[in-house]
Amino acid sequence: QVQLQESGPGLVKPSQTLSLTCTVSGGSVSSGSNYWGWIRQTPGKGLEWIGNIYHTGITTYNLSLKSRVTISLDTTENQFSLKLNSVTAADTAVYYCTRAPVEMSTIDYFDSWGQGTLVTVSS
Amino acid sequence: EIVLTQSPDFQSVTPKEKVTITCRASQSIDSSLHWYQQKPDQSPNLLIKYASQSISGVPSRFSGSGSGTDFTLTINSLEAEDAATYFCHQSSSLPYTFGQGTKLEIK
Numbered sequence: 001q002v003q004l005q006e007s008g009p010g011l012v013k014p015s016q017t018l019s020l021t022c023t024v025s026g027g028s029v030s031s032g033s034n035y036w037g038w039i040r041q042t043p044g045k046g047l048e049w050i051g052n053i054y055h056t057g058i059t060t061y062n063l064s065l066k067s068r069v070t071i072s073l074d075t076t077e078n079q080f081s082l083k084l085n086s087v088t089a090a091d092t093a094v095y096y097c098t099r100a101p102v103e104m105s106t107i108d109y110f111d112s113w114g115q116g117t118l119v120t121v122s123s
Numbered sequence: 124e125i126v127l128t129q130s131p132d133f134q135s136v137t138p139k140e141k142v143t144i145t146c147r148a149s150q151s152i153d154s155s156l157h158w159y160q161q162k163p164d165q166s167p168n169l170l171i172k173y174a175s176q177s178i179s180g181v182p183s184r185f186s187g188s189g190s191g192t193d194f195t196l197t198i199n200s201l202e203a204e205d206a207a208t209y210f211c212h213q214s215s216s217l218p219y220t221f222g223q224g225t226k227l228e229i230k
Contacts, residue, residue, distance in 0.1 A: 047167070047210060047221035062218040096166055108173070108214040109157040113166035 002027035004097045004114035012091075012121050018084040022097030022114060029073050029080055030055050035100040035107050036080045038071065040093035041116070048093075052100060052107050053080055060107065087121045094118050125149050127211050129222035137230045142198040144225045146211035151191045155215035158187055158196045161224075162207045170209075171196065203229050 008020035022036070029036055037052030051061035053071045061069050070083045084091060099112040126149040136142055146156065154174040159167035169178050171187035174194055184199040198205055206229045211222040 046223050047212070049219040049221075060217065064218065106214065107219065108155065109169055109212070110159075110167075111169050111172075111178075113168070116166050 002099060002112050004099065004112055006095060006097050006114045006117040008117065008119070010118060010120060012087055012119060013123050014088055014121055015086055018082070018087050018091060018119055018121070020082045020095055020097075020117065020119070022080050022082075024078050024080070024099075027099070029078055030075045032056075033102055035102065036071075036073070037098050037100065037107075037110075038082045039096045039098055039110070039113075041096065042093045050082065050084075050095075089121050092119065092121045124218055125152060125213050125216060125220055127213055127220055127222035129209075129211060129225045131225060132223065133226045133228070135228040135230055136201055138201055138203055140201045142201055142205075142227065144196045144198075144209055146189075146194045146196070146222050148192045148194075148213060148215075152213045152215035154190050155213055156187075156189065156194045157212045157214065158185075159210045159212065160205075160207045161210065167210060198227075201227075201229070205229070 003025045005023045012018045035052040038050040041047050051071050053059045068085050073080050094116040096116045097114040098110040100107045128147045130145050156174045158171040160170050161167040170185050175187045186197050188195050208224045208226045210224050
């Protein structure tokens with residue numbers, strides 16, 4: 001059974017870059033069977049899809065964040081990462097890494113989630 | 124952007140009750156609608172995919188229906204462990220979006 005685990009700083013200063021890594025066990029980020037990605041959650045805005053990456057490196061991002069976000073793969077470490085630059089307090093959230101199985105040839109449902117990591121943006 | 128509106132926002136229910144949660148999409152999404160359960164301090168867990176398809180390991184008391192713009196999650200014979208927040212999610216068009224959540228409290 002696949003397991004996802006987020007890691008990274010819990011505190012980021014405004015205007016800096018938020019960087020998180022998701023380590024995958026029980027599955028391979030090099031497999032064409034899944035998309036890998038990030039979702040965040042705040043009390044105010046609820047769940048917000050950030051973006052996904054396929055094993056080919058092709059990415060799909062939420063346009064509301066696209067200019068600031070990068071998702072990348074590290075196949076040697078079986079990890080994928082999120083970078084969100086120029087952060088503000090509005091980016092304070094619990095960040096989840098997720099897996100979306102390829103079933104209908106597009107990103108559909110998220111069947112595996114990491115435990116989530118709280119990132120606070122504050123000076 | 125497709126907006127998903129759930130109702131109710133909150134419901135207090137007794138064990139063995141039947142619960143119905145609705146999710147309405149701002150435009151047709153065919154059957155590209157999925158349901159999740161999130162218990163306190165846990166990550167969301169997939170309950171139903173493509174509006175009505177069951178997920179292995181999820182109790183059979185959870186079922187889904189609907190297509191187009193109106194969808195329903197039904198919990199038959201509610202159990203105490205079903206206390207959670209339930210979310211719908213659409214994958215019909217970008218950006219993928221979620222409903223605001225329905226919190227179930229068990230009396």
